[in-house]
Amino acid sequence: xxxxxxxxxxxxxxxxxxxxxxxxxxxxxxxxxxxxxxxxxxxxxxxxxxxxxxxxxxxxxxxxxxxxxxxxxxxxxxxxxxxxxxxxxxxxxxxxxxxxxxxxxxxxxxxxxx
Amino acid sequence: xxxxxxxxxxxxxxxxxxxxxxxxxxxxxxxxxxxxxxxxxxxxxxxxxxxxxxxxxxxxxxxxxxxxxxxxxxxxxxxxxxxxxxxxxxxxxxxxxxxxxxxxxxxxxxxxxxxxxxxxxxxxxxxxxxxxxxxxxxxxxxxxxxxxxxxxxxxxxxxxxxxxxxxxxxxxxxxxxxxxxxxxxxxxxxxxxxxxxxxxxxxxxxxxxxxxxxxxxxxxxxxxxxxxxxxxxxxxxxxxxxxxxxxxxxxxxxxxxxxxxxxxxxxxxxxxxxxxxxxxxxxxxxxxxxxxxxxxxxxxxxxxxxx
Numbered sequence: 001x002x003x004x005x006x007x008x009x010x011x012x013x014x015x016x017x018x019x020x021x022x023x024x025x026x027x028x029x030x031x032x033x034x035x036x037x038x039x040x041x042x043x044x045x046x047x048x049x050x051x052x053x054x055x056x057x058x059x060x061x062x063x064x065x066x067x068x069x070x071x072x073x074x075x076x077x078x079x080x081x082x083x084x085x086x087x088x089x090x091x092x093x094x095x096x097x098x099x100x101x102x103x104x105x106x107x108x109x110x111x112x113x114x
Numbered sequence: 115x116x117x118x119x120x121x122x123x124x125x126x127x128x129x130x131x132x133x134x135x136x137x138x139x140x141x142x143x144x145x146x147x148x149x150x151x152x153x154x155x156x157x158x159x160x161x162x163x164x165x166x167x168x169x170x171x172x173x174x175x176x177x178x179x180x181x182x183x184x185x186x187x188x189x190x191x192x193x194x195x196x197x198x199x200x201x202x203x204x205x206x207x208x209x210x211x212x213x214x215x216x217x218x219x220x221x222x223x224x225x226x227x228x229x230x231x232x233x234x235x236x237x238x239x240x241x242x243x244x245x246x247x248x249x250x251x252x253x254x255x256x257x258x259x260x261x262x263x264x265x266x267x268x269x270x271x272x273x274x275x276x277x278x279x280x281x282x283x284x285x286x287x288x289x290x291x292x293x294x295x296x297x298x299x300x301x302x303x304x305x306x307x308x309x310x311x312x313x314x315x316x317x318x319x320x321x322x323x324x325x326x327x328x329x330x331x332x333x334x335x336x337x338x339x340x341x342x343x344x345x346x347x348x349x350x351x352x353x354x355x356x357x358x359x360x361x362x363x364x365x366x367x368x369x370x371x372x373x374x375x376x377x378x379x380x381x382x383x384x385x386x387x388x389x390x391x392x393x394x395x396x397x398x399x400x401x402x403x404x405x406x407x408x409x410x411x412x413x414x415x416x417x418x419x420x421x
Contacts, residue, residue: 015242015264015268017242017264017265017268017269017272018237018268018272019272019276020237021237021238022236022237053257053260053261053264054261054264054265054268056265056268056269056272056353057269057349057350057353058268058269058272058349058350061349064419068419073416073417073419076419077417077419080419082419082420085420088261089420090418090420090421093419093420094414094418094419094420095414097416097419098414098415098416099337101416102415102416
């Protein structure tokens with residue numbers, strides 16, 4: 001099956017800034033929902049970051065960090081394909097994912113202790 | 115008339131929150147004291163009212179109008195200097211006092227160097243776009259500075275919207291200084307304040323009994339957030355401060371009874387003897403194109419998602 005394609009720069013604009021926007025505009029929460037739906041169905045997604053100028057830590061956390069916290073890193077690595085990613089965008093996404101995974105591990109440890 | 119009910123606030127010279135905020139803090143303290151029915155703000159001798167002072171005065175007036183059961187009347191004595199008169203009318207300050215530009219005042223400030231004082235309730239990239247346009251009118255800025263500037267403003271507005279719980283939205287004002295390649299922007303809200311927000315989290319409950327300045331300092335650390343269920347990452351203020359520091363700018367955060375002034379390694383903490391309603395942030399950005407924005411190396415412990 002052909003993977004679903006999302007052009008972040010076109011669909012979410014060059015400034016990917018806010019977690020939530022009013023009036024049903026496409027925001028980080030929207031992207032997270034789209035990705036989560038695909039991951040649940042084990043569908044592949046190709047994401048292009050062409051034309052993305054700004055990706056704030058909040059946007060990266062909401063869209064990718066929370067996804068990693070929910071599904072873990074393996075499904076994300078398997079099903080998400082990143083295209084046209086600048087060093088800046090990669091840094092933002094990797095940091096957001098890493099800090100959420102750390103949080104997940106911490107929560108698991110605390111649960112074990114309890 | 116009871117003299118206690120009728121107070122006069124005199125401001126003079128250059129009124130700003132830094133380096134010395136005592137003049138503007140005294141004015142706010144008088145305005146916020148209880149039992150007052152009429153406040154006269156005398157700007158006759160003011161040589162310049164900086165954006166920080168403009169927003170602080172406006173925010174306080176709006177707060178008093180909203181919260182005092184009996185109406186408090188505000189009167190403004192206009193500045194003698196036509197430059198100040200022109201600036202205050204161009205930046206939208208008079209609107210909150212029901213005044214208009216004095217007839218015959220010459221237009222001295224070039225249009226396009228100020229983004230008028232606005233009360234915002236909705237998140238849009240509008241303010242950051244306006245600010246970048248304002249800067250680009252006078253100088254080409256590097257892609258990285260433009261990107262980081264937009265990022266800083268979006269993070270700041272996002273923080274205000276999500277954490278402040280301000281019912282009246284937030285105030286923004288920006289002023290460009292093209293000759294020195296600097297821009298000042300001010301964002302203020304009438305929300306619950308940083309300490310009240312942070313101390314909801316069990317890790318920061320202890321802050322509830324400490325001065326607000328402790329909470330402000332804490333909020334600048336990476337990963338610190340008052341959100342209880344991991345909704346937020348706590349990256350906002352940290353990212354903003356990193357950017358401001360890297361471009362040689364400065365930042366002031368005022369929240370409830372604490373004020374922190376940050377410039378490079380210098381941290382000045384002021385504990386106020388009155389409580390300011392809400393939170394107020396001033397960013398001074400140096401956008402000179404030869405500045406290089408350095409980012410710290412992230413220490414990641416998990417395999418990279420994006421290679």
